[in-house]
Amino acid sequence: MKVSDANVPVSPVGVAVLGLGNVGSEVVRILEASADDLAARIGAPLVLRGVGVRRVADDRGVPVELLTDDVDSLVSRSDVDIVVELMGPVEPARNAILSAIKHGKSVITANKALLSRSTGELAEAAETARVDMYFEASVAGAIPVIRPLTQSLAGDTVLRVAGIVNGTTNYILSEMDSTGADYASALADASALGYAEADPTADVEGYDAAAKAAILASIAFHTRVTADDVYREGITNITPEDAAAARALGCTIKLLAICERISSRGGQQRVSARVYPALVPLEHPLATVNGAFNAVVVEAEAAGRLMFYGQGAGGSPTASAVMGDLVMAARNRVQGGRGPRESKYAQLAIAPIGDVQTRYYVSMDVADKPGVLATVAAEFAAHEVSIAEVRQEGVTDEEGQPIGARIVVVTHRAAESALSETVAALAELDAVQQVASVLRLEGTDQ
Amino acid sequence: MKVSDANVPVSPVGVAVLGLGNVGSEVVRILEASADDLAARIGAPLVLRGVGVRRVADDRGVPVELLTDDVDSLVSRSDVDIVVELMGPVEPARNAILSAIKHGKSVITANKALLSRSTGELAEAAETARVDMYFEASVAGAIPVIRPLTQSLAGDTVLRVAGIVNGTTNYILSEMDSTGADYASALADASALGYAEADPTADVEGYDAAAKAAILASIAFHTRVTADDVYREGITNITPEDAAAARALGCTIKLLAICERISSRGGQQRVSARVYPALVPLEHPLATVNGAFNAVVVEAEAAGRLMFYGQGAGGSPTASAVMGDLVMAARNRVQGGRGPRESKYAQLAIAPIGDVQTRYYVSMDVADKPGVLATVAAEFAAHEVSIAEVRQEGVTDEEGQPIGARIVVVTHRAAESALSETVAALAELDAVQQVASVLRLEGTDQ
Known part of the structure; x- marks a missing residue:
């Protein structure tokens, strides 16, 4: 059973791609190579209207007549429904996306730098214009997250x-x-x-x-x-x-x-x-x-x-994510709607790093003499950071002569603020030559 | 910034749940416990209108006035927008879903037995009625697949x-x-x-x-x-x-x-x-x-x-998948549309098992005498099944007396039909007492 009748002519969905790097080239290739399959899944052909590039030339692997360095005109063309932004840095990508949205185009982007600065601005613009904005490719390439x-x-x-x-x-x-x-x-x-x-x-x-x-x-x-x-x-x-x-x-x-x-x-x-x-x-x-x-x-x-x-990462996996977004945005266009959105944001407060609780690995070079381990342990206790495991090993110079010791401490869960204070206090101890390393320990329960 | 204004009153989205087993109970619990969060994400409150059960009683963990054994009436109520089918076997689930769809309700189901028999029928009905039908929970519980x-x-x-x-x-x-x-x-x-x-x-x-x-x-x-x-x-x-x-x-x-x-x-x-x-x-x-x-x-x-x-599997993970579908269907209701669908099916032919190519593990009990391995190998060659690895081990009885041998063969990729013919021919060999086991080997390249 066919859900829609293939004999009814439908208008194509016009696509503009901005950027022709690894990902952009692969998107253009898939649009061409999978045209029939994509049309069947969407219910209308997906047609590439143009590719925005900095350098228009006939060696770009795309018919030169599709290339343009006038991104503003491309994203406002009346036969473009969806703009795929793969240009890279924050600007000119931000301007191009805002302009596309203002002209009523749905937008797909993989631009994590831009999204992590301007998601509020972009989402608001898309909401006002009632268009889709998808960005699956911005995190973890091909992996649907x-x-x-x-x-x-x-x-x-x-x-x-x-x-x-x-x-x-x-x-x-x-x-x-x-x-x-x-x-x-x-x-x-x-x-x-x-x-x-x-x-x-x-x-x-x-x-x-x-x-x-x-x-x-x-x-x-x-x-x-x-x-x-x-x-x-x-x-x-x-x-x-x-x-x-x-x-x-x-x-x-x-x-x-x-x-x-x-x-x-x-x-x-x-x-x-x-x-x-x-x-x-x-x-x-x-x-x-x-x-x-x-x-x-x-x-x-x-x-x-x-x-x-x-x-x-990589052109091909990232293009897979972009194409998934593109098919969804195109289906929305053909079926007369847009994807459902979050209605209202929870807007939770951001916790400062000092309030985070996790476990820690602290390694320090110390004098190799009795009582040092006790002094170090007392400093952790004074700041209420509980020790789970401690190792002390002698350190020798190139000739095998003892020159000190290294203590590695693994803590139970503690607040970052308490740990920072502990580390600062440790560094002040006479017996501690240096705190060599502080790393977190994640993925355990206590 | 709030995308929608919380001060504008919106009609609630009515939900009917069919079935009150592990999954159904957990869905009812989440609807209650996360009501505020869900309303914020959807843009309207999600209200449980009733639960269809076989046994109406006051010990079901749900207010008895929400329970009904009249599923037909429940799925046709005008204040129900979405029906969540978690009743189990093919019938009465199929009838309840078709009835819900006919009454214009969107449907969420986790019923893999039904879906794997009737997906065409259900999808067609949902398409005709222009409602959503989601079934994330039908495969692999909580895992989004x-x-x-x-x-x-x-x-x-x-x-x-x-x-x-x-x-x-x-x-x-x-x-x-x-x-x-x-x-x-x-x-x-x-x-x-x-x-x-x-x-x-x-x-x-x-x-x-x-x-x-x-x-x-x-x-x-x-x-x-x-x-x-x-x-x-x-x-x-x-x-x-x-x-x-x-x-x-x-x-x-x-x-x-x-x-x-x-x-x-x-x-x-x-x-x-x-x-x-x-x-x-x-x-x-x-x-x-x-x-x-x-x-x-x-x-x-x-x-x-x-x-x-x-x-x-499990009530809670499966309920997570059901709730995801429910929020999506509810957002579609509130925002006035439904989710985008596949436009046209490719309808590829189904390949019979004989045409499948994979690798095989064949183990057989044989007489422990010279030439058996050569005879067995010749039978694989005669059917053009290429051997990758072979092991032969002596088999002894309880007193340690040799009573025969076991040959294990691992093949390269071959068609199932060729492998079946090989196995049938092996079973006919005088030297082969029995073909003990035939299993596929998956996840390797050749």
């Missing part, structure tokens, strides 16, 4: 989202873990393989993951969270000693994006969004996500723990 | 869906693998723990998984596939020897639901849907899914391999 959170879990209460959402840092950390390499050489390997950009700052300092954390927190908790609300630490200070210590504790180090609902004693609900490298127990599902793969674990009140896993 | 396949991957080409979608059999097989137990005692354990029903036939013979395979194949390949189209084998013949042999080959045995797009030489596309126990390499993501958990791996042309993991 946005739609499950906004739709499948719309009737549940999300408690926590924790994900590996940056392939570059995951590749570097996997490499450090498996080969014992230091950060600089693991980064060099990642660059040589094309997993890291010439300027890796956005990835290794956690900005990219923070943008994605802001988007995930916004939809999981029905609250507008921007990148500025996300506490962020990168992976540049992780040492081979940290990787080895993690391994000795039955853990591996991962850069995590964590979005959490925090309930205070008074019943007040707040949201914490943060990005940092953390120790993850080897038996935790996120520990096995290696190389350039991404995974997101969602914990919801009724659903329990769910995991989504797949390729988090 | 239906929506990712129908929406997120709507612009991609799905090549294969392979999943562990039945918790009972997965528990039994995990138990056999880890303890060496035989099927009967693992089943007894599962029953004692409440993982298996009094009559476990639907689970252990693969009927439940086959119904889910039909639903998955239908949406993944835009083709109506019914449970009768699904080739099915259960787990009742799996022996501890099979489990041990799988382990020796670096595999574990899982009951898989597999939906595959098969491209023939002429370019014709067909669909294969099948359920059987198969050897899965230990390093495959599905091998680590143990106990009552479910997981679905989707391979799509652009997206690559995706995995979805979580709790596949």
Whole structure:
């Protein structure tokens, strides 16, 4: 049985693509290669009206007559129904999207930097113009995460989202873990393989993951969270000693994006969004996500723990997510409506990092003499940070002469503020030469 | 910013729930406990109008005045907008759903048995009445699978869906693998723990998984596939020897639901849907899914391999999926539309099991004498089934006297028809006492 009759002529749905990088090229390719299938699924042909590029030339793999550097005119064409923005940075993408929306076009974007700054502005504009705005490709590439959170879990209460959402840092950390390499050489390997950009700052300092954390927190908790609300630490200070210590504790180090609902004693609900490298127990599902793969674990009140896993970047996987959004927006156009939206935002307050509770790994170089461990332990106790595990090992110089000791402490759950005060006090102790490393331990219960 | 103004009074969305088992009770509980959050997300209150039950009594945990055994009247009430069908078997659920649709109600159902028989009929009725019909909870409990396949991957080409979608059999097989137990005692354990029903036939013979395979194949390949189209084998013949042999080959045995797009030489596309126990390499993501958990791996042309993991059954996880559908259907009501649908079905032909290509594990008891292995190998060659690996071991009686040998053969990819002919021919050989076991090997490349 055919739901609609293929013999009734229908107007095509016009598409403009902005940007012709890896993802844009793949979207253009799929539009052409799967035209018949897409038309059948949508109920109308999806027709590419034009591609906005900075450089119009006949070597771009797209018929030159489809190319234009006049993005403003392209997004306002009357035969364009949907604009797919894959241009990259915040501007000119923001202007192009706002202009498209004002002209009544539905918008698909993968622009996480823009979304994590301006989701309020863009959503408001789309609401006013009564058009769809979809952005599945902005987080975790091909992995469906946005739609499950906004739709499948719309009737549940999300408690926590924790994900590996940056392939570059995951590749570097996997490499450090498996080969014992230091950060600089693991980064060099990642660059040589094309997993890291010439300027890796956005990835290794956690900005990219923070943008994605802001988007995930916004939809999981029905609250507008921007990148500025996300506490962020990168992976540049992780040492081979940290990787080895993690391994000795039955853990591996991962850069995590964590979005959490925090309930205070008074019943007040707040949201914490943060990005940092953390120790993850080897038996935790996120520990096995290696190389350039991404995974997101969602914990919801009724659903329990769910995991989504797949390729988090790359032209083809990201294009898959864009195409899913495009088909949905096109179906809405053909069937005369738009996708259902969140009615009202909860707008929970953002919890400062000091209020977050988690577990910690603290490693410090100390003088190798009696009583040091007791002094260190007393400092944790004074700040009400409970110790779960402690290891002390002698440290020798190159000739094997003892020069001090290293103490590694793993705590039970404690507030970040208490931990920071503890670390500051430890650094003041005569017996402590330096606090070498402070990392969180995530994915365990206490 | 609030997208809608909370001060404008809006009509509530009326809900009728049919069935008050584990899932129904949890849905009723969430409707009450999360009423404010749900209203904010939907833009209108979600109000429970009544619950259809067989037994109206005041000990059901729901105010008795909400209970009714007159399902027909309940689903036609003018203040009911959405009907949630959680009653169970095909009838009376089918009649209740068709009646609800005819009265213009949107329908949510978790009824996989019904859907895998009547999806065409139900979808047609919903299309004619222009109402939504959602069924996320019918496959893999809380795990979002239906929506990712129908929406997120709507612009991609799905090549294969392979999943562990039945918790009972997965528990039994995990138990056999880890303890060496035989099927009967693992089943007894599962029953004692409440993982298996009094009559476990639907689970252990693969009927439940086959119904889910039909639903998955239908949406993944835009083709109506019914449970009768699904080739099915259960787990009742799996022996501890099979489990041990799988382990020796670096595999574990899982009951898989597999939906595959098969491209023939002429370019014709067909669909294969099948359920059987198969050897899965230990390093495959599905091998680590143990106990009552479910997981679905989707391979799509652009997206690559995706995995979805979580709790596949239970009142609370299943209710999460139902609530997600309910919020979406309610948003559509409030915002004046319905969800976008598939426009036209591809209606690919169903490939018979004989045309499926996969790898095989064949174990047989043979006479322990020279030349048997050569004779057996020749039979595989005669049917053009290429052998990848072969093991022969002596078998002794209780006193350690040799009584024969067991040959285990693992093949490269071959057509099921060729393999069946090979097995029939092997059984005819004088040297072969019996073909003890034939299982597929899935999740490897060749």
